[in-house]
Amino acid sequence: MNQQQTEEHQSVQISQLYNGLYIQMLPQQGNLGESKPRRRRKKNRGSETEASSGGKKRKLTAAQVHLLESNFGSEHKLESERKDRLASELGLDPRQVAVWFQNRRARWKNKKLEEEYSNLKKLHESVVVEKCRLETELLKLKEQLIEVEKEKERVIMGERADGPLSSSSPSPSMSMEAMEMDPISLGEISPLYEEDVFYYMPENYCIYGMEWPNPYL
DNA sequence: ATATATCCCTGTTTACATCA
């Protein structure tokens, strides 16, 4: 990535994508973000262009494109003086230079949008994967909790079978109290429990690494 | 306040190049 590309990349923020995209992308450039008065273009409406005069549309030469690209790299907007100077240097109509810059800006914007889309997609995918991992971990922990509670019950029942030891032995009601105080109580691990779990999980999203539908496709 | 000129953006058309 060269310096120009780096600057372009840095000038784009995700939050800017949907809010006055281009103007905010280039606050340092152009005249919309500045108080500097815009220069007026000379009248040129009636004049014939190469295309309108019946001439064939010609691709620009590599040298012409190179100079245009280098100018675009330094600034995306085109003032009247620069346009005229460039047109003179390139042997083109100023209108052609203006059109080239317009098209170039459109291409640049499309490229930036594609990059932002790609970045957001990657971010989304990583978040979904992490969510799946956490949900799987939660399931495992709840299963562990069930086993612990079962073991607890077995111990209590075993003590009762051995005879009335003392009043200090835990009662079933205490066990239930403990369950109710637990943020992940047994009350959740019931037929309703599974519904709760899958309620949080988007339809068809992965668990244990399974695929999920890509909403962007 | 209004008309006009100009700029820019967005979408479309057109000409050309490339490839199967």
Add this chain to the structure above:
DNA sequence: ATGATGTAAACAGGGATATA
């Protein structure tokens, strides 16, 4: 050779703004 496809040059229309 030719039709499909992609890309770049050019155009059209409309919004925004400066100026007469």
